[in-house]
Amino acid sequence: MTASHPKTPHTARSASAIVWPDAQRQQQFESWLAALAPGFGIDVGTLQPASADASFRRYFRVQALAGPLIIMDAPPPLEDVRPFMHVAGLISTAGLHGPRVLEFDAALGFLLLTDLGRCHPMTRPCWRVNWRCSPSGAWRASAA
Numbered sequence: 001m002t003a004s005h006p007k008t009p010h011t012a013r014s015a016s017a018i019v020w021p022d023a024q025r026q027q028q029f030e031s032w033l034a035a036l037a038p039g040f041g042i043d044v045g046t047l048q049p050a051s052a053d054a055s056f057r058r059y060f061r062v063q064a065l066a067g068p069l070i071i072m073d074a075p076p077p078l079e080d081v082r083p084f085m086h087v088a089g090l091i092s093t094a095g096l097h098g099p100r101v102l103e104f105d106a107a108l109g110f111l112l113l114t115d116l117g118r119c120h121p122m123t124r125p126c127w128r129v130n131w132r133c134s135p136s137g138a139w140r141a142s143a144a
Contacts, residue, residue: 018047040064040102056074057072058072069102076109080109
């Protein structure tokens with residue numbers, strides 16, 4: 001599954017902030033990302049941790065030509081990306097705002113996703129104030 005994007009220069013380095021459980025997983029990831037980088041205009045040097053959840057999945061943020069993207073690392077056999085991909089498809093089909101899967105390798109457990117941003121409505125500090133997400137990713141009260 002691939003979308004076409006203009007070719008742009010990309011860097012060949014990987015961010016050192018990412019810690020890998022083993023050298024093989026790191027090599028798989030770097031090879032997968034290097035193959036995608038030219039087509040999506042990804043600057044591999046901007047790779048950084050985005051978040052983690054209560055599973056074995058990890059999420060990274062990377063800058064691309066069209067803006068930031070999210071990469072999911074879900075190492076098999078500990079994780080299976082197919083249910084996530086299915087639900088993302090259902091969300092899209094229903095016309096709801098959710099992450100779109102731009103590229104994937106289900107066998108390796110890597111997904112390239114659209115970035116929904118750093119702010120999430122469920123993390124708002126108070127529902128009684130008109131809150132807006134600032135460019136820095138923090139919630140700020142604003143005039144109605």
